[in-house]
Amino acid sequence: MSVSVSSLWFMVLFSFVLSYGEASHQIYRNLESIPSSSSQDQPYRTGYHFQPPKNWMNGPMIYKGLYHLFYQYNPYGAVWGNIVWAHSTSKDLINWVPHPIAIFPSQPSDINGCWSGSATLIPMGKDIVPHILYTGINKANQQVQNLALPKNLSDPYLIEWVKVPQNPLMAPTSANQINASSFRDPTTAWRVRGEWRVIIGNKKNRRGKAILYRSKDFTTWAEAKHPLHSSPKTGMWECPDFYPVSTSSQVGLDTSFVGKGTKHILKVSLDDKKHDYYYIGNYIPKNDTFIPDGETIESVPGLRYDYGKYYASKTFYDSVKHARILWGWVNESSSTADDIKKGWSGIQAIPRTVWLDKSGKQVIQWPIQEVEELRGENPSITMGPDLESGSRIEITRITSAQADVEAVFGISDFKMAEAFDPSWTDPQLLCSQKGTTVKGGLGPFGLLVLASDKLEEYTAVFFRVFKSQEKYVVLLCSDQSRSSLNGDNDKTTYGAFVDVDPIDHSVVESFGGLGKAVITARVYPTLAIGDKAHLYAFNYGSETVTINRLYAWSMKNAKLH
Missing domain, CATH: 2.60.120.560 (Exo-inulinase; domain 1)
Structure with missing residues (x-):
């Protein structure tokens, strides 16, 4: 033609600002608790990209009109280690107020670290109750999945969180043969036919997997017989994300929505490549499988949200704007020594609205409209x-x-x-x-x-x-x-x-x-x-x-x- x-x-x-903006789990044991220098009046700190006041950073949600951003944070140093869940809130996704650390090691199932996870909003009577599933590192340094709930539902800031006594809810065993060092980052859950589903990143040998679990009560979880999807020679799938998109509109859809006129996006963060790849396809609820359109994960590397420094991304459904919002982490270009000298490492990219292109072949991304107010x-x-x-x-x-x-x-x-x-x-x-x-x-x-x-x-x-x-x-x-x-x-x-x-x-x-x-x-x-x-x-x-x-x-x- x-x-x-x-x-x-x-x-x-x-x-852009003077410095543009992995769930990388390289631990610097000799550096993770070195005090960082002051971050005040530094020329490389950004003006409107979210970043912590100090040290290292890496699931968003909206609750009672407030946006909540939870992020991995090392309170003791500017390298990865000592990970807890820090917490900030915003009314507009641009201006942020910090709060006390939300989740920190306190149980045998997370005593060595509280790693990535996601929030799910669940109707319970007259209330909507946020449930946070997150990866904990237990005493044996195994990766297991835990649940935390807000202590006070009347508090829109959700300052205090309580871990359920049943933790861990999902764990590697001799029966399931799950790789205990590569089992992390549970997604936002979705509900189909009365059961909740969640996927967790995993690898076995070099095969990347999105392991699927089901639950009726969000506490007792059973592993499905097969993963939602997997692919050989792709390595560890970190920070998976799975959500529906409309084929005819830019309107976002609730994560549990399944119906005509929709496709699903499966995003995985490839640990080997340190990039985020996504695939468009069809979700079959009957047998909980995901079938990529046309070319599959096995034959092509997939599409990318971002062709630069962008990793460990996560979307959430904004029920107020009826939009799907994408967050992503931007790691540093400076050396570890320079990060320690600066006193901080990592920023969040500007939030983006995402929807399916009319061609159906890729997603479109655009900065949220609130950025224009600056x-x-x-x-x-x-x-x-x-x-x-x-x-x-x-x-x-x-x-x-x-x-x-x-x-x-x-x-x-x-x-x-x-x-x-x-x-x-x-x-x-x-x-x-x-x-x-x-x-x-x-x-x-x-x-x-x-x-x-x-x-x-x-x-x-x-x-x-x-x-x-x-x-x-x-x-x-x-x-x-x-x-x-x-x-x-x-x-x-x-x-x-x-x-x-x-x-x-x-x-x-x-x-x-x-x-x-x-x-x-x-x-x-x-x-x-x-x-x-x-x-x-x-x-x-x-x-x-x-x-x-x-x-x-x-x-x-x-x-x-």
Whole structure:
């Protein structure tokens, strides 16, 4: 099929602050209790991404009008270890108030740590009772599943939690042969035909599994004969997530919803790859199986929420907005030694609304609308200028170190688009090979963010357009190779192919691609800090690109702690 395109638009939304934002269980026994330095007045702390005041962090829910974020936290150091459940609440998912630690080691079933888990809201009489299932590490260092309930249901802040005496509710035994060192991260439960279901991440040898359990009372659980799904050679499935999506609407669905016009999303965090992958398919309640659409987990690595630093993500159903909200953890690019010096490690990415694309082939993600409330009143507006080959223009009148940018780039002549080689299947590798300084036909063009005055440091986020036999191929890159003069930082370049479907043969809006591709990065410049950070639009390709419109806002700080 050939497509005649006279003009193509690319819309990309950039939200960044000076430092962009695994359930990684690498324990630093010699470091996990080293006191951290003060985190006050540090240039790399974010202005509106959620992060703890100090130390290391990693299930959200809404209850009585308040959003609750529970997160893994080391109160004694900026590395992974001594894990408890910290707790903050918010009225808008942007401004947060911290509370005392919610869950901490106190029973034989969690005496060595309280790891990841999820909250489920259960109707009980006239009340809705939050139930938290979480992984505990017992005296034998086995991973087991425990239950905690709020002590006072009339308290909307849910300050105190009580663990049930029956803990652990699910555990490895000689009979079930579950790997006791790879049995963690229970999901939000869903209810079908009078029984609750929950899946737990697991691996046996190299086969990743979503082990399924059922219960009628949420206390007595029985393992199903088969997992919800599994896949060979994928390693440990951490932080699984399973939820329904509408095939015809952006409206979110309750986790227990099963019916016509729905698909299900199975997300797994692959411990081996440190990335989140998701699969779209059909859930069969009769036998509790999940069948991925078309290509299966066995034949392809799956789709990714984010092609940068983004892991251990979790969704929840917002019953007030009728939306599915996605949270994800952004780990650091700095060294462990630098994390300890900073006094903290890890942030939460901006919450995103997710829904199924009308094609049914991927989910769409977009920052929650509340983020826009942090925008300054007077945006910098750029409309119409052409970016000729090798040119760049500075975007001024904003705080470039903490900004929100919406940019639409237009191309009218595609004759010089580079030919796309079918062997280019790895977008991250392609972005590394064809970085910011490699001139192409159509691209690279985009933004240089967190740039120093003389461009000794910058992070480039850009597009390249290629022509294959049947369509155009759009590559979205985030190039951190020049992001900092600090040689100890991770400066990986990330990339994603954007699924561009021309609309009316002329317009396509591409968080690149109207939320079809997302890349999150963490950068630590040494020069481009505060008022010394600059923002540029650039075109280093051979063909002219037009800035159809570019809006840039300085972002106000959120109340984070």
